[in-house]
Amino acid sequence: MKNYNKSHPIYELVKVLFETSDINFLDELRFNIDGYLIILDLDSNVVNSKIYLNNDLISENNIDNIENINIKRPFDKKIGIAVKKSIYLALAQIKNINAPWGILTGIRPSKVVHDLREKNIDNDEIIDILTAEYLLDIKKAQLLVEITSLQKKHIYPINKDNYSLYVSIPFCPSRCVYCSFPSYSTFKWGHFIDSYTNSLIEEIKELGSFMNDKILKTIYIGGGTPTAIPNENLEMIIKAIYKYFDISKILEFTVEAGRVDTINKEVLEMLKRNKIDRISINPQTMNDDTLKLMNRSHSKEEIKEIFNQAKKIGFNSINMDLIVGLPKENEKDIKNTMEIIKTLNPDNLTVHTLTIKKSSKLNKELDKYEIKKENNLENMLDITREYSKGMNMRPYYMYRQKQILGNFENIGYAKKNKECIYNIFMMEERQTVIGLGAGSVSKIFDSKTNKIHRMPNVVNLNEYVKNTQKMNREKMKALKQMLTENF
Structure with a gap:
């Protein structure tokens, strides 16, 4: 690259376009290279991209006037767009791009x-x-x-004093093969649950008093699987939030119930008794063979039974999560899943495209699983889109992930006025989110620049429990500086 030193955005683009991560940046120009060589030249207001294959020039593209890039942003931002656009258009001349x-x-x-x-x-x-x-x-x-x-009514007008709260419960009964989240098996780490609960409540107490002059809008308890811990522990955590945080302006309180093998009538009644208005029950699929393959110890019938119990108890909003692209599943399987979900009639439906994360068992043992190709994925996503529309749901938030299959996306659908407001705040990053618990991340929104300042908690469970007081002191000090500057 001549006169341009930002390699990461180019790496991410080329990885998508060539469908490979085997990408190297050269310190000096040389042509004795087998395979593709991209030469990028940025000169004042012009970008030139040349693509060579086995030392032969096969394609070239010029962006002749960077200033004419119409993105309504300053010139330095236009440069990055012009560079990526030039590479994309040069490659499009020689390769069928599905991006x-x-x-x-x-x-x-x-x-x-x-x-x-x-x-x-x-x-x-x-x-x-x-x-x-x-x-x-x-x-x-x-x-x-x-x-x-659709998001406008929730985001605007921006109030720099508003914030949301995320509380991490990093325990699960077992680890699903596709999972990369910080989570600890209750079988192996269950003896930590009581001490973790106490440490988390201590952090809740510290943060609650610290944030009492701000306006709490949404709360989300996630994981892991929050309902994997004993009912009384989860109730203690919820009551601590009510005790130490001002919830007078709250719009929504979500607990991610998640896995059906951690939910029963007593859990649901406890959540309802504690005024939880939104829960998420996540089947991921309604095909028993796939559930077993994914290391989930429940059946589709159990999913239906728990969902109907939750509906009868009367939560304001119930979400279900699906994953498209799970091993061995095809269009027929997705239709079967969507038909069952249609009869259950949830308020929200979050459709994830399978992401093969580095730390997941799926990635480590990929040769054991049958993963569908790009065109199959597109067809399956189309099926979920049509069913969601038929259930009077509209897309209300979306995001993409690295290693996501087919370069697609994850979309949340919701019925009218049933959107998960926390999901919107968290994804669009127009509001501060304070993270509590092991593995959580606080994201401080700077309303002057629209930028986010991240502050992660430790992931290691043992370290979190052992160093709660020290961590809280350091966190309060850092938060005080960030919030003073940016709130």
Whole structure:
């Protein structure tokens, strides 16, 4: 690369376009290379990309005037877009590219749309910018506009004093093969649950008093699987939140019940008794063979039974999570899952595309599993989209992940006024989220710059429990500085 030193965004784009992570950046130019060679030259207001294959020039593209890149951002931001666009267009001349998200490789493409909306750009021009400059497929551009239009009522006007709370319960009965989240088996680490509960309540107490002059809008207890710990422990944590935080302005309190093998009538009644208005019951699939393969010790009939119990108890909103692209599943399996979900009639449906994370068992033993190809995935996602529409659900948030199959996305669907507000705040990063518990991350929103400052808690369970007081002191000191500067 000549006159350009930002290798990471180029790496992420080339990884998608070539479907490989075997990418090297050269310290000096040389042509005796087997395979593809991309030479990038940035000169003042012009970008040139040349692609060689086995030392022969096979494609070239020029962006002749970077200033004309219409993204409504400063020139230094236009340079990055021009560089990626030039590489993309040079490669498109020689390779059939299936990249519906164009040159957008980040987790949160909707943030681009929110930035444009805040500049008073109308929907038609936003779609033009997304398709012409970021090279998105028209359907993805329209999806972003639809989602961000629905989110407006929750995000704006931005109040720098608002925040949300995330509480981590990092325990699970067992580890699903696709999982990469910080989680500890209750079989192996169950003896830590009481001490973890006490340490977490101590952190809740410290943060609650510290944040008492701010406005708490949503609470989300996630994991792991929060309902994997004993009922009384989870209730103690919920009551501690009520005791130490001002919840007078709260809009939503979610507990991710998650796995059906951790839920029963007593758990659901405890949550309802403690005024939890939203829960998530996550089948991932309604096919018993797949559940067994994924290391989930419950059946589709048990999922249906627990869901109907939750509905009878009367939660305001019940979400279900699915994963598209699970090993050995095809369009028929997805239709079967969606037919059952249609009869259950949840308020929210979150559709994830399988992501093969490095730390997951699935990645380590990939040769044991049969993963569907890109076109099958697209068909399966289309099926979930049509069923969601038939259940009167609209897409209300989305995000993408590294190692996501087929370069697709995860989408949350919801019935009218049943959107998970926490999910919107967390994903669009227009509000501070304070994280409590092992593995959680606090994200401080700077309303002046629209940037996020991250502050992670320790992941290691033993370290979290042993060093609670020291960690709290350090966290309070860092938070005080961040919140003073950015709130």
